[in-house]
Amino acid sequence: MLAHLHPYYFAAIGGILIGLASWLLWWGLGRIAGVSSITAEVLTTPANPEPWRWAFLVGLIMGGCLLGQGLEIPQLPTRSLGLLIPAGLLVGFGTVWGSGCTSGHGVCGLGRLSARSLAAVCVFMVTGMMAVTLARGVL
Numbered sequence: 001m002l003a004h005l006h007p008y009y010f011a012a013i014g015g016i017l018i019g020l021a022s023w024l025l026w027w028g029l030g031r032i033a034g035v036s037s038i039t040a041e042v043l044t045t046p047a048n049p050e051p052w053r054w055a056f057l058v059g060l061i062m063g064g065c066l067l068g069q070g071l072e073i074p075q076l077p078t079r080s081l082g083l084l085i086p087a088g089l090l091v092g093f094g095t096v097w098g099s100g101c102t103s104g105h106g107v108c109g110l111g112r113l114s115a116r117s118l119a120a121v122c123v124f125m126v127t128g129m130m131a132v133t134l135a136r137g138v139l
Contacts (some may be wrong), residue, residue: 010071018103019105019107019111021033022039022107022108022111023111025052025056026108026111026112031051031052032104032108032109032112033056033062033104033107034100034101034104034108035101035103035104036095036096036100036104037054037100037104038056038057039057040052042054043056088129098120099116100120101116102120102121102124105117105120105121106121106124109121
C-alpha cells in the first residue's frame with residue numbers, strides 16, 4: 001500500500017507529524033517535546049515520572065515499530081560495538097552539554113523562536129558539513 005510512494009513523501013509526512021506532535025504537547029500540556037529530557041526524566045525517576053512521559057516514549061517506540069512493518073526498511077551495514085558505544089556516549093554527552101539534542105533544538109526550539117536553539121542548530125549544521133567534508137577528503 002505505502003510501497004509505491006516516493007521516499008520524499010515519507011520524509012514530508014514524518015516532518016509534519018513531528019511538528020504537529022511537538023506543537024500539541026506544547027499547547028496541551030505546556031511541555032517541550034525534547035526526547036532527551038523526557039528520556040532523562042524517565043531514567044532518573046523511574047518510579048515517579050509524569051505518566052505522559054511514559055506514554056510519549058512508548059508511543060515513539062511503538063509507532064516506529066508498527067510503521068516499520070508496512071515499509072521496506074533499507075539494509076544498513078552493521079557497526080562494531082567498539083564504534084557504537086563511544087559514539088553513543090559522545091551523543092549523550094553532547095546532548096547534556098548542549099542542553100538538548102539536534103531534533104529538540106531544531107523542532108521544538110526553532111518552533112518557539114528560541115535564539116539559543118537557532119545558534120545551536122547553526123553550530124550543528126556547520127559542524128556536520130565540516131565533518132562530512134573532512135570524511136570525504138575534500139579539504
